[in-house]
Amino acid sequence: MTTLTYRQVLHDTLAQEMTRDERVFLMGEEIGVFEGSYKVTKGLLEQFGAKRVKDTPIAEEGFVGAAVGAAMLGLRPVVELMTINFSIVALDMILNHAAKIYYMFGGQTPVPMVIRTPGGGGQQLAATHSQNLEVFFSHIPGLKVVAPATPYDARGLLRSAIRDDDPVLFLENLGVYDVKGEVPDEDFDNDYTIPIGVADIKRNGTDVTLITYSRMVHTALEVAEQLQHEGISCEVVDLRSLRPLDMPTILQSVRKTNRAVIFEHDWRSYGIGAEIAAAIQEEAFDYLDAPVLRVAAAEVPLPYSKPMELAAMPSGEQLVSAIRKTVSKRW
């Protein structure tokens, strides 16, 4: 095993997949000469040349749409959107086109493309640059949406996403790029994949299930560790994929612990947590000893000012108090 950062793993995996398959190419703003806003594509222009690492104009609808067209003709584009906030400019291409083409044309042409993009607040970037828009994409049939939290999962899921014949949104987070973690040594196990649509139990526990994904997985694990000392045993389910959503794993855990708290970075209303809470009460109502709680972002456009921004983002403290409430006998 080697310890690598999430950022490094993304970089290495892109390089490996480009080496493995000539059809894979990268496109996006500033990914070549500038080496990517978050340096994921560092050195790739030099390694693979301008034909396969395409710097684009600042015109998301145009280049995301071009990726859809290229995928329809058999290439495997991996698009980098500088931040998920800019995906809004390209929504027509993602929701109306990439997501619909395989179905709408009776299965005649797949759209094998990946859109990588980071989201999340905490960098004082204010309202239009600090959003978690995963719900937009997770709502749409035809898309696959993954949001890995660890370097190990990022490698396995990025491989799966690139090799998948459907459009995959690969959601990163500004808060995970520097997360370190173990990945198998390339010499011994250089080709593992993680299936899209399968969650992972990141920590076993018996009292409450914490359901989370991406950056919040790390906070949830810290909280679980902290509460262990108080005698509260948390099971942490890392969704990894938001669409398809691995409900069997969630339900199995909830039926075991009888309690659930959902910890999400997006806004609360209509969010990932809303979906999961509804599904739990439909499928596992009889197992619940407490209502399903949600800890999510405050429902405001994220402010610039640091203390205000922190107040708007979901925190470990909020998660702790939600867990304490759910395990108390006060219901």
Added chain:
Amino acid sequence: MSSGVDGKTEEVKAAVRGNMEARASRAELLSYFRQMLMIRRFEEKTAEMYKKAKIGGYCHLNLGEEASIVGALSTLDSRDYIYTNYREHGYALARGMAPGAIMAELFGKEDGCSKGRGGSMHLFDNNLHFMGGYGIVGGQLPLATGAGFALTYKGEDGVVIAQMGDGATAIGAFHESLNLAKLWNLPVIFLVINNLYGMGTPVEKSSAVPELYRRARAYDMYAERVDGNDVLAVRDAMQRAVRLAREDKEPSLIELMSFRMKGHSVVDPDRYRTNEEKRYYAEHDPIQAYEEQLIAEGILTPEMIETTEAEIEREVESAVEFAEKSAFPKPEDLFQFMYATSVPNAVLEVKTY
């Protein structure tokens, strides 16, 4: 850049018309006539089927645009690709799709070219490189541009047609696509069918530059405006564009001045156009004009017309019969084609209690 038809006097136009066989072979001239007539009769039948409620949803007809369609597609070969908009039945026919497969799609049947999942606005045929009709105005343009990129990437010498109506030239995707195509030297021909109205809004009220071909100049792109009712003029312009794309990897924009004989869609009462305007269109039927030319030059005879009409009538009838006989897709196949790569935990069933 030339302004095509605008720059020519009536005498010049007449002189050019006077020698059709110098411009295309007799067989080609006759096949264009046949294709145009096929589109006309197919669309008339489509309107009839819509009124009988055999066809649902939206239905945008190509009546009046036959010369533009046939002239444009006559220049393509099997290497080439075409992306169209929602007014696309005629393009599918001209590209060689079976009339039965199109009609069955309009009927929502399993034997339709998109297996009944797409309908009038979403015809598709991978084998013919007919890459789809698209219902979002201008949505097809970035896709076509990306197809041009894929051809360049793979070192293939195909050409991509990005067909659109005049209305699409106002959307951002149009400008982003032209910019990218020129920037990356992609073999894409942006084909604007200027039928003078974006739904009910005249071009002059939606475009600050109503001469739409001039918009390509902002991207230093070759552009022409051509009489879209003259199948041979369309063919000539498209040949120039295809050569530019195939040999020089240069994108271009061709604006075909056309009109539609009916409203925007089958259900459009067409109140925004004056009676004089509608009369003008009726009197300037491109098929009628072409037929007269062919007769005047001794290429076509009334007997041949009669035979062709009879053949086409039979073909259209058999397309309707094919569509009628084809089964509807089964409701239990609702989730078929959801994913090209299957995936665990996908919910591929209707939730019932």
